[in-house]
Amino acid sequence: MPISIHSSHMASEHLERYRDIIPDFDAFLDSMSRPLPVTVRINTLKTSAPELLSRLDRAGVGYERMRWYPLGLRLDVEKPGRLMEFHMGLIHVQEEISMLPPVVLDPLPGERILDLCAAPGGKAAQMSMQMSNRGLIVANDSSSARIVPLRANLERLGAVNTIVTSYDGRRFPEYTFDRALVDAPCSSEGTARRHPGVISRCSVKRSMDLQSLQVSLLRRAIQLTKPGGVVVYSTCTFAPEENEGVVSRVLDLADVESFTVPGLRSSPGLPSWNGNDYGEELVKCRRYYPHENDTGGFFVAKLRRRLSAGE
Amino acid sequence: MSRSSAEGFQPVNKDTVVSMWRERFGISEDVFKGFGFFRRGRMIWAFSLPEIPPFRCESIGMRVISMRESPWKPTTYALQLWGRHARKNVIDLNDEMARRFFAGESLELRAQVERGYVVVTHMGSVIGCGLYTPGKLISQLPRERRILDDQNAPEHHAQPGDTQQDGTE
Incomplete structure (x- = not known):
């Protein structure tokens, strides 16, 4: 899909801020202008x-x-x-890379799983499959408009072990889950290959606004997960403010764990960015760039709730 | 109050539901092991737990039976999930007929099945629910499961994953 000269110019200007952190930056820019498989x-x-x-x-x-x-x-x-x-x-x-967070979370049949920002439901339905339709997935999304496609997808895919709720994720009611997925609302820079206009709406200010929401969502999800339970945080953006910058603010509740997915190329998380020190353990997060696997862009962090979390 | 969770969802007797699937389609009760059934309005829903957890639910599990008609009508989605275990009242369509069935057409055909709701398949994979009267198979597919010609198809044909800009997938 062609992009206008104006938005293309704005796009590359915004993406320039990542020149020093994204390996083979020119190949990255090139892949961002190609449609997705x-x-x-x-x-x-x-x-x-x-x-x-x-x-x-x-x-x-x-x-x-x-x-x-x-x-x-x-x-x-x-x-x-x-x-x-x-x-x-x-x-x-x-999208290929959006199949990754459920693989990292690895929910088991019979467990109780929270999917805090679930619409449109592809990942929830994938987890339902991983769990052989046993146990429970609470597929939550705060937007009532997004509940309709969420329900439709879960029904078409035969996800019987799900319930759909529409709470503000920051105030999700008390319960104890075995694992949780926070696939957070984000600036979506990584979806530019499908939605070329998306980059022109991105800015540092927007990322910082989203960061407060993302931190609140992730903190709530960790609080709702049993001690020792796994929480996966993911976004489809490159902005460190929305990725490492979020994870670094929940380290009082959870530890970052490293993980590997054989056959999928990735880059380590950033320990620091623009003068912000996120901490050495943030390198355990993984960044997925479009030119590495010919996919969209993604960020995934695997967290484990502390046994005695200082809440 | 957490008890408001199951708003409108009432547990239904599992044997009643399971026996419908067994009698009409010969589906073994083992297929439903671990699932519970609930009623809201005139629909029966299947869910993976015997009790609904204490949340304000928009929906639970999936709709499996409509009680609006008599006899009760299985949903296309339930047949897509469990219909492959059916031992009777199954009609398998060839490529051409499957395409027409997906387009919502009624098909002139005779099959060794009883009058009433049937599992419609193509190469053994379930398409969904049909209504058979001798000599005729009428599509019961929900509108959003129909595949129309390109020129008739709505431009924004429901493509999950395409619906959103912000966030996931």
């Missing part, structure tokens, strides 16, 4: 990988399996939403 996730609540792949073979739809995730496919088709397999709920159209 069409990617889908196989929904094992309704099918199996062999069944789905044999359907695609028979329909003559080309695909490539993701190296790091056996249920992820890149499809050689323009409109996956018109495939029978989509309407059967056998696949979900989901």
